[in-house]
Amino acid sequence: MAQVMTLGSIDRPVGDARPDQQEERVLAQRCLDGDSSAFAVLVRLHGAAVHRFCVRLVGPSVGEEVAQETFARCWTRLGEFRWESSLRSWLFRIALNLCRDHLKSARVRDDAAARSDAEEADPARGPEGEAVGQQTLAVVRRAVERLPAKYREAFVLKHVEDLSYEEMQAIVGLEIGALKVRVHRARNMLKALLLEEESRS
């Protein structure tokens, strides 16, 4: 049987191929013409990525709520989008702003903490059934959640969503140099937090 190469590394989400911008522009135009079924296609194309991004920033229950609202706002404001960035970057920008609003509330921190506690008893397993290095997923997530919001955002966008600095610039609205500084600081902070979390657990 022929072997088909996998897309990227094993860590990249499956089925996360970027859609063609020409197709997206036509779908968007159909939306502007009132065809909501075309918007359902856009939701299918970007839903998994937006949902994953939101969950990484604010936890699963709030993340799903934010992801849904992201698309609802995208629908309402679609006529304003000028295609100066990719549609996905714009969706991430909307999601990021919504996540920032939620991150100010204590409810999100409780949600994330409760999730981390639940996961501590069930460490993440790799595909071969082996523990993920010496770190459980709960330890890593607790450390990431302790990062200040702007550094957590930068780290997630760069290392979890695997975006280029140019894509991050379109989402966050900062110059690339400033983004690199944030990512660098996020790495240093996370390193210290991981060591602290590991020693506690």
Add this chain to the structure above:
Amino acid sequence: MNPLDDRLQTLLDSEEHEGSLRADLAAEAGQAERDRALLEGAIRALRRPVEPLPADFEARVMARVAARPRPQPGRSWAGFLEHLAAVPAWGRLAGAAAALALVAAVSAWAGFRAGQSSQSSPVAATERKVVVRFALAAPDARRVELAGTFNGWGAQGIALARGADGGWTATLELPRGRYEYTFVVDGQRWLPDATAESVEDGFGGRNAVIDI
């Protein structure tokens, strides 16, 4: 110049006791490696999918959309509308599985083209066509082509375009019907779409099938 370079220069200038300097350099390199491993382990852990997209996510989003005002076109869309009139049909993306091709099945749409001559038959002017996007994940391939009943299994095939992520795509407008197809990688390997229905090709292999 990074701190390690300074220490190396000092060592070569023999301005510090060699033994202690070498030990310090080795310790710094070792710490850098441990830091790298720590962060890479954290990144791998974070990238693992833990919360799948809920099955009813799309339905919930569309319920919210139904309650919102319709989007209004901005002025920048005016020029694009003229171009859009020449585009007949689009649809939706169906199915995605690890390491395998995506086939976009689209909903048909009456096609008509701006500026077509009045000699065009009414049937041709409104013929329903479907836009189908074929995609293959093959980051190591040098070229990928699509061959099928839609191009008579042409020897050169239909060239797919390579994306930045190593994925290859081609978008075709096809009349409704049933088509057999396969991917040809680097002109040598014939790869059927393992996620699609397939039929025997009469040569001991199988072709993928799509009904649109």
